[in-house]
């Protein structure tokens with residue numbers, strides 16, 4: 001079976017609906033057909049200098065949300081990035097294969113560093129895509145399910161894998177494919193349909209958090225910015241109607257219903273009806289999700305044990321790959 005790897009950052013106390021629709025729900029769908037590794041990428045979260053106690057708490061909360069969403073630790077390897085030292089070790093090797101100019105072209109770095117200013121921007125934020133490449137290449141992953149915003153980082157990972165194979169010989173690295181499901185790969189901010197829903201978006205009024213009070217989700221949906229289109233038509237058209245199309249995508253994702261079928265049902269009835277019913281559908285999704293997440297969070301010792309077992313399994317896969325790469329790079333074996 002082919003291997004897949006993916007991860008999310010514990011940058012907030014909760015994941016958002018974009019993380020669930022664009023990534024987590026895809027992970028769940030893939031866990032039966034692949035050898036899957038799903039990781040809470042806490043080393044990535046360090047790039048924005050989080051409070052230590054908060055980071056620890058958020059790492060558990062992120063893992064609990066993976067489980068609540070349906071990641072089964074029997075079928076998939078569920079673990080925390082910092083528990084497997086090889087991620088950081090391989091990142092160093094890859095950083096010495098990445099061009100400075102190449103890394104400077106990453107648009108996510110440009111966006112995030114522009115918001116933080118040059119003193120608030122860490123070198124870690126700059127080398128983040130290199131660590132991400134290490135996460136993937138460390139497991140010889142063939143497929144990486146992510147949202148659209150990760151496409152450029154995945155391209156860099158592929159370039160690096162090909163570069164290693166050219167430089168150090170075939171079989172040095174597996175060149176991974178991105179698994180991006182176009183229809184759901186970019187959930188937009190409800191207040192700003194031109195921008196992606198994001199953990200670090202300022203304000204946060206347009207974000208639906210998976211673990212927040214569902215009443216707030218209802219409010220966010222009802223006050224979602226729609227299009228200044230007089231005709232009130234409800235149809236899926238991301239260019240002319242980005243706000244409505246985003247709501248339709250979310251509606252479809254949480255109910256499993258077809259986008260066009262939903263559009264037809266609400267067309268001509270005004271946006272208010274769509275928002276009210278979407279809010280109900282999102283609450284119906286959030287309530288059982290939160291109940292499950294809270295069960296895992298109520299027993300942190302058990303949760304930590306699941307994560308420790310996952311890390312043991314991850315290390316077993318990672319160690320021989322790291323040794324292969326050390327050897328190919330010409331590092332002298334210790335024994």
Ligand code: ATP
Pocket residue numbers: 007008009010011018019021022023145146147148149150184185186187188196197198199200201
């Ligand atoms: P941050 O703003 O801190 O980068 P984020 O919301 O982008 O947070 P990540 O942890 O970076 O979250 O991403 C986790 C996964 O969720 C990735 O696969 C990413 O592509 C996906 N993802 C993030 N935002 C969206 C979105 N709005 N729509 C679809 N997928 C998304």
Ligand code: MG
Pocket residue numbers: 149
């Ligand atoms: Mg992100």
